[in-house]
Amino acid sequence: MKFKMLLALILLCFVSAVSGFGQSAEEIMALPDSMAMAPPAPPSNVRGVDTDNDHGHSITLTWETSPDDGAGLNNVIGYKVFRAESPDGPFIERALIPSGGTGHIDVGAKEKDANDYLPDHVGFYYKVRAITADSLIYAESEVFGPVQSYGQWFNTGRVPVLVFVIFFLFVTLFFIQKAKGGANLFVRRLAGIEAVDEAIGRATEMGKPILYVLGLGTAADIATIASYTILGRVAKKVAEYQTGLIVPCYDPIVMTVAQETVKASYMDAGRPDAYYEDMVYFVTQSQFAYVAAVNGTMLRERPATNIYMGKFYAESLILAETGALAGSIQISGTDEIAQIPFFVVACDYTLIGEELYAASAYLGREPLLLGSLKAQDYAKAAAIIIAIIGFITMNFGIEAFKHLFYVSN
Amino acid sequence: MRRQVPLIITFFIGALLVISVFIPPMVSLKETFTLYFDIIAVFAFFLGGGNLLRVHLGKLYGKKQDWGFSLVTVAGFAMMLIVGLFKIGNPGGIAASITAEGSLFQKLFEYIMVPLGSTMYALLAFFVASASYRAFRAKNREATILLIGAFIILLGRTPFGMMLTSWIPEQLSILQIPNLAIWIMNGPNLAGQRAIMIGIGLGVVSMSIRILLGIERSYLGEDK
Numbered sequence: 001m002k003f004k005m006l007l008a009l010i011l012l013c014f015v016s017a018v019s020g021f022g023q024s025a026e027e028i029m030a031l032p033d034s035m036a037m038a039p040p041a042p043p044s045n046v047r048g049v050d051t052d053n054d055h056g057h058s059i060t061l062t063w064e065t066s067p068d069d070g071a072g073l074n075n076v077i078g079y080k081v082f083r084a085e086s087p088d089g090p091f092i093e094r095a096l097i098p099s100g101g102t103g104h105i106d107v108g109a110k111e112k113d114a115n116d117y118l119p120d121h122v123g124f125y126y127k128v129r130a131i132t133a134d135s136l137i138y139a140e141s142e143v144f145g146p147v148q149s150y151g152q153w154f155n156t157g158r159v160p161v162l163v164f165v166i167f168f169l170f171v172t173l174f175f176i177q178k179a180k181g182g183a184n185l186f187v188r189r190l191a192g193i194e195a196v197d198e199a200i201g202r203a204t205e206m207g208k209p210i211l212y213v214l215g216l217g218t219a220a221d222i223a224t225i226a227s228y229t230i231l232g233r234v235a236k237k238v239a240e241y242q243t244g245l246i247v248p249c250y251d252p253i254v255m256t257v258a259q260e261t262v263k264a265s266y267m268d269a270g271r272p273d274a275y276y277e278d279m280v281y282f283v284t285q286s287q288f289a290y291v292a293a294v295n296g297t298m299l300r301e302r303p304a305t306n307i308y309m310g311k312f313y314a315e316s317l318i319l320a321e322t323g324a325l326a327g328s329i330q331i332s333g334t335d336e337i338a339q340i341p342f343f344v345v346a347c348d349y350t351l352i353g354e355e356l357y358a359a360s361a362y363l364g365r366e367p368l369l370l371g372s373l374k375a376q377d378y379a380k381a382a383a384i385i386i387a388i389i390g391f392i393t394m395n396f397g398i399e400a401f402k403h404l405f406y407v408s409n
Numbered sequence: 410m411r412r413q414v415p416l417i418i419t420f421f422i423g424a425l426l427v428i429s430v431f432i433p434p435m436v437s438l439k440e441t442f443t444l445y446f447d448i449i450a451v452f453a454f455f456l457g458g459g460n461l462l463r464v465h466l467g468k469l470y471g472k473k474q475d476w477g478f479s480l481v482t483v484a485g486f487a488m489m490l491i492v493g494l495f496k497i498g499n500p501g502g503i504a505a506s507i508t509a510e511g512s513l514f515q516k517l518f519e520y521i522m523v524p525l526g527s528t529m530y531a532l533l534a535f536f537v538a539s540a541s542y543r544a545f546r547a548k549n550r551e552a553t554i555l556l557i558g559a560f561i562i563l564l565g566r567t568p569f570g571m572m573l574t575s576w577i578p579e580q581l582s583i584l585q586i587p588n589l590a591i592w593i594m595n596g597p598n599l600a601g602q603r604a605i606m607i608g609i610g611l612g613v614v615s616m617s618i619r620i621l622l623g624i625e626r627s628y629l630g631e632d633k
Contacts, residue, residue: 055433155431162431165614172618220446222613225620252457253450281464282457286522288529300475314533321536335609337602345544353605354612360625368624376615383607 040068040076042139043128048147053158053408056120056151057110062103063141066130069099075137080129081106087125087143108149120150157408167382172375179367185374192331192349193230193359196307199329200237203304209244210234211303213294213319215310215334216287219253222357223335227309228261229360230333234307235262239269247280248297250290255282291315295322308332308347309356312339320346333359416623423621461486492517558593565590 043063051058061081069076078098082091083106095104106126108118118124123146131138179185203210212231217224231247238245247262249255259280266275283293295318298306306323308316309332316332316339323330324346332343333351343350351359354376361369386405393401426442429435465479496503498513508515545560547553564570570586577585583592619625 053433055436152433155433158431165427168611168614169618172615176624218450222616225625226616229625252453252460255460256453256456278464278467282460284461285457286526288526289522292525292529296478314530317536317540318529318532321540335612337605337609340605342540345540352608354608357612357616360616361619369619372615372619372624376611379611379614380608383611 037075037132037134037137038073039137040073040130040132040139041066043069043079043130043141046126046128046141046144048124048126048144050147050149051105051107053152053155055110056149057118058105058107059118059124059126059147059149060103060105061126061128063128065100065102066139069130075132076130077133078131080131080138082127082129084125084143085122087145091125091127118149121148123148160405160407168375168379171378172372175374175378176368176371179371179374185367185370187358187362187370187373190351190355190359190362192333192351192355193362195329195331195349196230196234197237199305199307199331200234200241200243202329203238204241204243206304208304209246209301210238210305210307211294211298211301211323211328212245212247213306213308213310214247214249214254214258215308215312216250216290216315217254217311218251219257221311223309223311224254226357226360227333228257229363230307230309231258232261232265233363235265236269239266239271239274242271242274245279246297246301246303248283248290248294249280250283250285250287252282252285255280287313287315291318294319298322298326298328302326303328306330308334308343309351309359310334312336312343317342317346323347412626416626420621420623423617427621458486458490489514489517558597561586562590562593 043066046061046063048059048061050056051060063079065079066072066076068074076099078096079101080093081095081097081104083094084091094106097104106118108114109116111117112119125143125145126147127143128141129138130140175185200210212234214224214227214231217227219225235245245262247258249258259277262280263272263275266272283290297303298319299322303326306319306326306328308319308330312319312334313336316334316336320330320332320343330347331349331351332347333356334340334343335353335356337353340350340352344352358373358376361373390401390405422442425435426439429438462483465483467473468476468479469483491497493507493514496505496507496512496514498516499505499507499509500511501509505512508518541559545552545556547556564573565587570590574585574587582588616625
């Protein structure tokens with residue numbers, strides 16, 4: 001019985017296979033009308049314009065979706081965008097957009113020898129195809145064109161940024177001039193920076209070194225540049241008090257600049273003989289290997305003070321907690337928002353965000369530096385006023401004020 | 410002159426890059442200069458490697474305190490350098506990629522460096538616990554508010570938080586712990602973060618102006 005059933009099954013498979021034999025793929029796909037999927041309605045109103053505020057080689061396309069996209073026959077699964085240099089083709093596929101999509105930015109290369117080259121000032125023709133799950137069933141829009149791409153000389157979408165930069169520059173220059181004229185500019189107390197002197201004094205009393213960590217930033221990071229200034233001040237005090245200084249670096253370029261900064265500070269303090277190059281040294285550019293090395297230094301040398309200033313990532317808490325375990329006074333400062341809470345928890349003093357940048361002006365007390373700090377305060381006041389006006393206007397449904405600050409790419 | 414030339418270069422390049430933000434044909438300048446920086450950075454590797462060897466060989470030579478760590482550092486450095494440079498154990502030979510599948514360099518990296526790095530990263534879990542213990546002690550009013558906020562957020566992220574307050578009617582759903590947690594994160598927490606971000610943004614612009622105008626010169630190794 002079992003054998004007969006097996007034989008019947010094999011026969012059935014054979015008959016099914018033979019019934020399709022000799023037919024082309026298209027013939028097999030071309031099912032009777034009653035079974036075939038009906039083609040969808042094509043997308044309409046295809047339009048193309050040069051992409052705004054760019055350097056050319058880009059065309060922005062828009063269209064209205066097919067009525068069968070998400071409704072009607074509901075068989076549209078996406079759109080294919082085609083481009084040609086003449087309305088008769090040949091058309092080249094440029095993009096595949098999921099269903100519901102109503103636009104695409106066709107960006108080409110600007111180099112002539114690139115495969116994807118899209119020349120400026122040349123007319124192109126576009127059509128959009130609504131596609132279904134069956135590759136043979138689709139509907140195409142009418143051909144739109146010609147449309148040309150060209151570059152602009154000024155990005156009007158960034159006017160608000162330009163206005164802000166000019167405003168800030170003028171306010172800065174105004175306060176610098178005012179400070180030069182002898183005006184007394186008040187700068188609020190920065191506890192973290194004032195603690196530096198106390199921490200260096202403690203290290204001197206204990207006969208222990210100070211560990212200064214510049215973070216994981218490169219020499220191009222603003223936070224690292226701000227950190228150099230603080231390092232310079234710390235090194236000068238260290239040289240005066242004849243305390244030890246350890247600066248392990250993550251980046252070789254940062255190390256070179258830090259060496260120069262510390263050397264200059266020792267010379268300023270009149271102790272060039274006390275400076276030796278090995279106090280600023282390179283460790284590694286591997287994040288956690290660096291942490292392991294610095295933690296090892298903390299636990300072996302037991303520095304009296306640890307100062308972390310610059311850019312920090314996941315290693316911030318590992319460093320600061322190890323420092324706390326080693327019993328060091330810890331002062332930190334970073335502009336990485338995600339790491340600030342870790343430093344606040346694990347360190348004795350923390351410079352939060354902008355305070356790191358303000359520290360150099362605060363330490364220097366020079367009119368030029370204080371002037372820029374004052375300008376920063378006024379810009380902050382302006383930001384608060386704008387935020388309040390924005391809050392009021394939005395609550396009254398006035399959108400125009402919000403649009404004043406809209407910045408495009 | 411020694412100071413003036415770098416300051417002029419800084420001003421010129423900095424101003425050019427600021428202008429390029431507003432001029433579309435100049436947008437690619439930033440990438441070009443980043444490329445130059447990368448080229449310089451390659452030479453800095455020699456600087457870093459040289460410094461590392463000098464410091465640790467000095468410690469080894471003088472048998473200074475903890476010289477054993479220097480021995481491990483120099484040995485590890487030399488091993489990776491030799492294996493990588495001469496493509497030792499690389500199935501594709503000297504012409505193959507340094508990270509080719511099955512190469513000794515790749516194995517050393519994958520089976521020594523990566524696990525060691527992960528181990529250090531894993532320590533974070535313990536440090537978060539110890540830091541949280543210190544942070545969430547109700548020592549004063551601010552710390553108590555922090556403790557309550559943290560407790561609501563921790564509870565709100567667990568099914569237990571939902572279970573505890575699911576009986577609260579829909580009209581008062583804001584009082585359900587998960588919704589309270591969402592409100593704390595999207596309201597007070599986000600507002601505080603944005604305030605810090607605005608401050609940082611202004612600080613960066615201010616610092617950049619100081620650097621461009623030559624007021625800030627610390628990066629030149631000068632104490633001003």
